Amino acid sequence: MNVTLKVWRQKNADEAGYFETLEARNLNPDMSFLEMLDVVNNELEADNKMPVAFDHDCREGICGTCSLTINGQPHGPGEGVASCQVYMRSFKDGDTITIEPFRAKPFPVIRDLVVDRTAFDKIIQSGGFVTVRTGSAPDANAIPIPKETADLAMDAAACIGCGACVAACKNASAMLFVAAKASQLNMLPQGKAEKDTRVLKMVATMDEAGFGNCTNQYECSAACPKLISEDFIGQMNRDYLFASLRQKFLRRKKNA
Amino acid sequence: MALTGLILVLFVIGHLIGNLQIFAEPEVINQYAHFLHSLGPLLWLVRAFLLITVILHVWMAVLLVIENRKARPQGYEGEHTHRASYASRTMQYIGIIVLAFILFHLAHFTLRVTHPEYEQLRYVLQEGAYQGTEVLDVHAMMVMGFQKPLVSLFYIFAVGLLAFHLRHGFGSIFQTLGLRNKYWAGTIEKTTITFAVAYFLLNAAIPLSVMSGVVDNENVNSIGESAEVLTLPEDASSESTE
Ligand code: HEM
Ligand code: SF4
Numbered sequence: 499m500n501v502t503l504k505v506w507r508q509k510n511a512d513e514a515g516y517f518e519t520l521e522a523r524n525l526n527p528d529m530s531f532l533e534m535l536d537v538v539n540n541e542l543e544a545d546n547k548m549p550v551a552f553d554h555d556c557r558e559g560i561c562g563t564c565s566l567t568i569n570g571q572p573h574g575p576g577e578g579v580a581s582c583q584v585y586m587r588s589f590k591d592g593d594t595i596t597i598e599p600f601r602a603k604p605f606p607v608i609r610d611l612v613v614d615r616t617a618f619d620k621i622i623q624s625g626g627f628v629t630v631r632t633g634s635a636p637d638a639n640a641i642p643i644p645k646e647t648a649d650l651a652m653d654a655a656a657c658i659g660c661g662a663c664v665a666a667c668k669n670a671s672a673m674l675f676v677a678a679k680a681s682q683l684n685m686l687p688q689g690k691a692e693k694d695t696r697v698l699k700m701v702a703t704m705d706e707a708g709f710g711n712c713t714n715q716y717e718c719s720a721a722c723p724k725l726i727s728e729d730f731i732g733q734m735n736r737d738y739l740f741a742s743l744r745q746k747f748l749r750r751k752k753n754a
Numbered sequence: 755m756a757l758t759g760l761i762l763v764l765f766v767i768g769h770l771i772g773n774l775q776i777f778a779e780p781e782v783i784n785q786y787a788h789f790l791h792s793l794g795p796l797l798w799l800v801r802a803f804l805l806i807t808v809i810l811h812v813w814m815a816v817l818l819v820i821e822n823r824k825a826r827p828q829g830y831e832g833e834h835t836h837r838a839s840y841a842s843r844t845m846q847y848i849g850i851i852v853l854a855f856i857l858f859h860l861a862h863f864t865l866r867v868t869h870p871e872y873e874q875l876r877y878v879l880q881e882g883a884y885q886g887t888e889v890l891d892v893h894a895m896m897v898m899g900f901q902k903p904l905v906s907l908f909y910i911f912a913v914g915l916l917a918f919h920l921r922h923g924f925g926s927i928f929q930t931l932g933l934r935n936k937y938w939a940g941t942i943e944k945t946t947i948t949f950a951v952a953y954f955l956l957n958a959a960i961p962l963s964v965m966s967g968v969v970d971n972e973n974v975n976s977i978g979e980s981a982e983v984l985t986l987p988e989d990a991s992s993e994s995t996e
């Protein structure tokens with residue numbers, strides 16, 4: 499099959515980007531979308547042209563590196579898949595496909611389709627951890643956790659930090675990512691110690707980074723490759739509310 | 755957003771219940787109106803509180819929209835929407851029209867600057883502690899206002915937009931306050947739609963009943979005539995611009 503690509507090209511964050519039209523020929527419908535880009539890039543290189551830069555690593559939907567907006571849809575067509583799990587059979591012969599980066603102010607373009615998601619790392623650094631005692635590993639099941647709670651925490655922990663939620667949100671809000679990362683720890687006994695400061699700091703770091711605000715439209719969870727539920731956003735809003743109240747009225751120190 | 759929205763939702767529900775008294779005899783709504791006016795400073799306190807709430811709601815909405823636009827300076831070529839409702843994507847535009855309506859509505863029925871002749875509609879209370887007191891005939895004022903098709907249509911249009919605003923806003927409150935999860939999501943969504951539809955229909959019923967003559971008022975038919983003789987010409991011109 500053959501398709502026409504309208505690809506976003508941008509030299510770096512400071513230079514203006516533009517769309518370039520490229521032809522992808524003689525494709526196998528069972529090729530992955532990224533393999534199709536590999537083919538196109540091989541041809542560009544053979545012509546001594548700059549290949550299209552795009553992010554990828556595992557190519558099996560578990561690392562969260564790939565980050566393409568395909569026809570306006572972060573991670574392209576299909577539910578619960580990352581860009582690397584999109585196949586050419588999802589398109590028709592002769593289609594024109596628009597490929598753009600994940601677009602958000604806190605995700606500056608590094609080159610073409612590659613964006614800098616350091617803002618996510620900063621959010622994790624501000625509260626996405628638990629304190630543990632060093633020394634020998636604790637006994638398995640030393641702390642009993644109800645299965646339902648463990649399952650729910652695992653659902654939240656399925657987030658691969660790709661940023662599609664930000665890219666899909668009409669307001670470029672990072673609430674789904676932050677909610678998943680905060681909830682996965684807030685629900686478990688191991689995360690109790692830092693529960694309040696975790697949610698307060700992660701939200702503050704998110705706001706500082708310049709992400710937009712959630713308006714409860716749930717575009718994020720529809721685009722998420724791990725189908726993280728917007729329920730976690732509700733849960734984070736609740737945790738945030740109580741944490742702020744406790745901090746206000748119990749006069750806890752901001753950085754305790 | 756959610757807290758001010760919640761206060762406004764509670765207010766519009768109360769306001770609707772108050773207005774539905776138009777379907778009873780004039781005594782009922784006039785007693786109610788007089789009761790509110792007799793609260794004196796308390797009424798002004800409530801009015802000030804509501805005004806501040808509206809101002810805060812709009813102010814937050816403006817900040818929200820500005821921040822959200824800044825968060826995505828470069829938009830998508832292939833704009834795609836998975837499931838965000840049309841109501842949720844038009845909150846700020848519908849909100850501004852609703853704001854314009856609120857201002858007109860206050861000028862129309864609360865301050866009565868657009869229609870000074872309403873002051874001529876008087877009513878003497880028949881029952882209760884205020885028996886014999888002469889008051890503004892609120893029932894007649896509403897009937898007279900809605901007997902004009904343009905005014906009625908404008909009100910129906912405006913409550914339709916407000917209902918649409920609340921079709922997203924009502925359910926949104928629960929998520930923002932952390933009161934929504936997958937067990938409640940369906941119920942909240944159904945309640946939101948039921949609320950928006952019921953709110954629109956009950957509000958629209960008021961001008962519709964007046965226009966179709968189901969709700970009528972003797973006071974308008976007698977005093978109203980002389981009032982209209984006095985003010986009809988400028989009246990007609992002011993309405994065509996609304
Ligand atoms: C009396 C009338 C109004 C009521 C009852 C009302 C109610 C609400 C409610 C309940 C919300 C949802 C809060 C949340 O998302 O958590 C909301 C959101 C909003 N309202 Fe209003 N509102 C009214 C008037 C206005 C006006 C006059 C504007 C003018 C600009 C406006 C603009 C907005 C915007 C932009 C949002 C945020 C949208 C979002 O979060 O998705 N509203 N409103
Ligand atoms: S919540 Fe989903 S879309 Fe957002 S970063 Fe995690 S995996 Fe990606």
Ligand code: FES
Pocket residue numbers: 553554555556557558559560561562563564580581582583
């Ligand atoms: S490349 Fe790892 S998730 Fe797509």
